[in-house]
Amino acid sequence: MSDIDYFSIVESTHDIQNPSSPAKLREVAEHLEIGAGDQVLDVGSGRGWWAAELAAMGAEVVGLEINDEFVAAARKRADGAGLTDRVRHVAGPALDFEPGTYTVATCLGASFALGGYRAALEWMVATLVERGRIAIGDVHSVDGSSTEDLPSLIELVHIAEEFGVEVTGVVSASVDDWDRYESGHWKNVHSWVKRNPDHPDRHTVLADSRRFRNDYLTRERGSIGWSILVGELK
Ligand SMILES: C[S@@+](CC[C@H](N)C(=O)[O-])C[C@H]1O[C@@H](n2cnc3c(N)ncnc32)[C@H](O)[C@@H]1O
CATH class of the missing domain: 3.40.50.150 (Vaccinia Virus protein VP39)
Known part of the structure; x- marks a missing residue:
């Protein structure tokens, strides 16, 4: 993708x-x-x-x-x-x-x-x-x-x-502004994955989103x- x-x-x-x-x-x-x-x-x-x-x-x-x-x-x-x-x-x-x-x-x-x-x-x-x-x-x-x-x-x-x-x-x-912006990404991916259970890119999109989320929470936030x-x- x-x-x-x-x-x-x-x-x-x-x-x-x-x-x-x-x-x-x-x-x-x-x-x-x-x-x-x-x-x-x-x-x-x-x-x-x-x-x-x-x-x-x-x-x-x-x-x-x-x-x-x-x-x-x-x-x-x-x-x-x-x-x-x-x-x-x-x-x-x-x-x-x-x-x-x-x-x-x-x-x-x-x-x-x-x-x-x-x-x-x-x-x-x-x-x-x-x-x-x-x-x-x-x-x-x-x-x-x-x-x-x-x-x-x-x-x-x-x-x-x-x-x-x-x-x-x-x-x-x-940080609150950042949290709102980043959370919107995770929620949109979560909804998309639920709506598209058979999409060929489903696993990659979810894996990328989780990686970005974890990078944000461990290294970038603040x-x-x-x-x-x-x-x-x-
Ligand atoms: C982080 S978003 C910001 C969008 C908007 N400025 C805002 O703050 O709500 C970056 C935007 O730049 C667009 N973009 C990326 N590369 C571009 C390019 N070469 N020419 C025009 N737009 C581009 C993306 O599609 C995306 O919509």
Whole structure:
């Protein structure tokens, strides 16, 4: 099974596909001062909760998403909320998209879609108007240590500064937020396995989910952080 198909199962019911709560994402939107007249590009837009939220605040939003099932869910959400005139979801790899210019660029948990955190910042900054705003969410160490796979939070800030972004806000997930996000994965897999007793990938999906669950509970919980940095071009 491909990663895309695996995540279609694992995140089949998630409105928000990162550890932030709805209230924390609304804080990010407030910090970005989203309003009518904003043109937002959201990279890795998933099932479209964030895009719909920003559109409900008056922005026009373009979401880029590789997973067709997520694109369908996001379009349905925008349609159900009466926001189709302000939300457009583009299916395919983000790097295939000719971006144009935006007042705001966001990427929550999908920097890998643009080649990693540094490459994502460079790409996003290039889409922004003068004084454009940015929100980028990623994982980082909690204890301040830094490796290539898991930088510290201050290192993420310094990299943003290298691309001319003045970081003016941070919204971080708590352990409770992480538990809610991770538990959603386990529950979705459990339900899928019950609904699909004869699926050829049933055992692999369950084994992968249990392995990720156990890694989370033994090594990651409380030591991997998740933060959304918000900033503006200097
Ligand atoms: C962790 S999820 C975050 C989704 C959403 N931003 C949210 O926070 O709810 C990462 C998303 O990036 C999408 N993605 C992965 N690779 C991509 C690519 N090359 N281009 C566009 N989207 C991609 C995944 O399908 C997934 O929906």
